[in-house]
Each structure stands twice: as structure tokens, then as C-alpha cells.
Amino acid sequence: MEDKGLFGKILAIVPGLAVMIGTLYVLRVYVEPWMKDAVVFGSKGWLVQVLSLNYILLSILTGMFYRNILFGGKIPAWAEEGFRTTRLFIKTGVIMLGSLYTFDKLLKVGGVAITLIVAFVFGTAIFVLWLGKRLGADRSVTATMAAACGVCGVSAAVATAPGVRAKPVDLALSIATILGFGIMTMFVSPFVGKMLSLSDYQFGAWVGTGILNSGQVLATCLAFNPNFAPGTAVAYGEIWNVVRVLCIPFVVFFITAWYWKGEADAEHVSLGSILASKFPIFVLGFIGMTALSSLHIIGAEGSETLHLMRDVMAWVFGIGLVGLGAYIDVREIKAAGGTPLRIGLIAGVSKYVIAMIIILAFIPKEGAF
């Protein structure tokens, strides 16, 4: 690969990034206001109220349209480097989300979040390990799906795959299954949440527990309520998300240890090395931002600074989600099948439904902040 130099690399980002920014601009400035006023089936704002369409879901859908229709299934070379900034945008957004909390607020819901997440993460992982055995699945497939269904979807599969010697075909099928299930729940959940009149707290807790992919938890919360403020769905959902993310190295360790226990040529697995290589460092940025907020360094609630910051956050997430959509290839999802699909559907649907039942039974409508 030719070395473009720093200036060349920055220049290569521009076209794709311009598409992402331009898309979000059109969606936020023209399309979303139009949708709020549009009369469909005799009802004003039907697209927003019934279909929960807002700039967040539209960003993802437009990204998917680019990839699957406009680009013919492949991000073109001229846009590739720009779209690669997707991860940077979403991670920046998550770090900025830390400003929605103070440590005392986190403590109020942290206990509930930790209890639910730890129970669901390890409960799902153990269930999938059992299910894989029942279905006669290969141990590496079972291990990859246990991580993916248990904790953070594709990220967990990526983190676990090398340790459990996952085969490329199985891994591809597992990722397609998880992504497909996540996308389906992303569009269905806001609709279900509104139908059941869930509060922002209940909705954030439900999708934070029940949806497999962390990116989709954020998008789903924002589809339910696109506002960035304390007490909104995204503020609660992100607490669940962060707890989940922190679980990744432990789940990877647990599943890798399970895998090697059943192999003849067992390898030594160390929690320390897994923590060092799999710990998602951006979470420290999130915690740092919460520290700044707790110390009132970034302004009090209602201040101009916070208002500006939340507006920037909306743009940062929106741009990232256009890119995220462009990485979703419908053909690849349609190719999902075999044992990973069976495991994914059984575990995913069970987790989603049981999480809903637990939330309705034990989580009050009123949030802690």
C-alpha cells in the first residue's frame, strides 16, 4: 500500500466524511422537520409518532441505502477512508455522553444496572454454552455465540474469536446473525416501547439489557427519544451499555477458559493478559467526562456550555450513525444461517423477552434522575 503521508491521509478522509456530514445536515435541517409536519394516513406527524422515525434512524437507514443501493454493495474507494472515521465519531459521542451524569446519579442506578447486566450477561453466556451442546454445535461456534449473545454482540465475537480458534465461516455467520438480530430489534423496540408506554428509564434499562449489540442500544434509545439530557432513554441506556462494555474482558476470559478446558492441547488463559488486550479504553474517557460533570467543571444543568455540548453530541452521533449504516451489508445478513442462526435466534429472542418481563415487573417508571 502506498504511503500517502499525513496530509494525504487527511485529504483521503474528506470525500467520505463530507458525504456523512452532508447527509446528516440534509436529514436534520430538511427531512426531519418535514416528517414532523407530513400528513400520512390522515395523521400529522405519523412518520415520527408511529414509526419512530427521527434523524437517528434515518441516518442509519440512509447509510444502509448508500451501501446497498447507491454504492452497489461496496463502499467505493474514494469514500472508504472517510467512512472509516465512523468508530471515532461514535466513541467520541459516547465519551461526551459521560457529561450527562454525576457520580451520585450513577450510584443511584448503578446497582440496578450492574445486577441486571451481570445476571443477563453471564446467564445468557451459560445458556448458550448449554444450548450449543444440545444442538451439537462445534465448540468454537458455541463459544463465539456465547460471547456475542451474552455481552456486546459483534465486539464480543471479535474479542473472543482468536482465543477460541473460531473458523472464518462460522465467525462470518455468527456476525451476520448478531447484526441482523440487532437491526431488527433496533427498529422494533421503539415501537414496542411506545406501545407499552414505557418510561425513558424502563426503555433504557430494557434495551440496555436485551439488545445484543451495544451500538444498537444507543441508536434504539435515541430512536425512542432523540434528546440528549439527564433522564432520557439514552442517558439510562448508556449506563447499562458501559457496564456491559466493562464486562467484555471477563466474559472473554470465562468463555476462553471454558473452551480450552475441553480441548486436548489446552492453553493457559490469563485474565491479566485478556484485560490488557481487550479493555475498551474509551470507557475511561466516559468516566473522565462524568468526573468533570461531577466537579461542575463543564457547567451546571441548563448552562449554555452544556446546551452546546449536547447539540455537538447529536451531530457527532448522527454522523457516526450514517457511517455505521454504510457498514451494514444486507446481502451478508441474508446469508446468515446454520447453527449460529439457530443459537442466535433462540438466545436473542429469549434475552429480549425475559429482559422485558423483568423490567415491567421490577423497574419503576420513575427514573433516579
Add this chain to the structure above:
Amino acid sequence: MKSPMKSPMKSSATTPMKLLLALDDGPGARRAVDEAIRIAREKGATLDALFVIDATWDVFTGHDWLSGCNSRIGFLEYMQGLEEKAAAESARAFLERRGDVPGELLTAPGDVVDVIREHAARGYDLLVLSSPFTRGLEVMRDAVTRLTRDAPCDVLLVRAAPE
């Protein structure tokens, strides 16, 4: 399977026919290799075999925004290792069967279909591949449709042997 072979045939007085065999690791791989070798022997053709190391895992998991750099790099290195191992196995299997048929063994990284198409455009008369073609992440895509849609030379698809 025989009739499409007539158009790309070149007379023995002119340049020898050039075949390109796209190697894969699916159920039809062995049959495609055998068929390509048979044609090459029959026509006195040169047979180049191409194994594409799939380098699209980064894009395939591009929607994974959460993984840290270490985790992601570890994953991509692991996949690269598996791809190289598959390339070595495929090469060994091909060389064992090729015998005295002249030609080269080529290995190139990239998007499987793009790389095959790019090589096929380098003066080959016939591209031979198995159908379905399941090299790397093409197991999730449709390489055959993409390749035959705008192939730069004639294409021979070899089905997997019936079970």
C-alpha cells in the same frame, strides 16, 4: 460444460491458450482444480492458479465501533493468519495435482472478486472457478454473480460433486 469451451479455443499455431483457475476452499474446490487441469492438458494450455487472501475482514466488521485497537488488531491478525494457512493448504493441494501442466501459482490479497477480475483481465482466455465460490468472506456474498456479470474473459463454472 463442453460447449462454452469452444469460443476461447486458440489454434495450436498461435499463442497457447491461457487459463486462470481461481482457488477456493469450498465443496467444489477439488473438482474445479481437476477440471482446469484436464482442460489445460487437453488444449496444451498454461494454467495459472490464483488464491486471493481475503482482506475485507476489516470492512466486514466495520460496524463494530466498540472494540479497542488492541482487540481489533488481534482479531485482524488472527484472520490474516487463517487466510495464509488456507492459502498454503490450497497451494499444496493444487501443486500435488497439477503434475506437468505449465503455469504459475499466484497469491494476492484484497477483495476476492476484485482481485480475480483484475487478474482475469490480464490476457487470460478462460477463468475457471467452482460454483458456489466460497473463498473467504465470499461465503456471505455471491462471487459467481459478481464475476460473471462483467467478466473480462470467458468463465467456466464447475459445480461441486453431488454427494
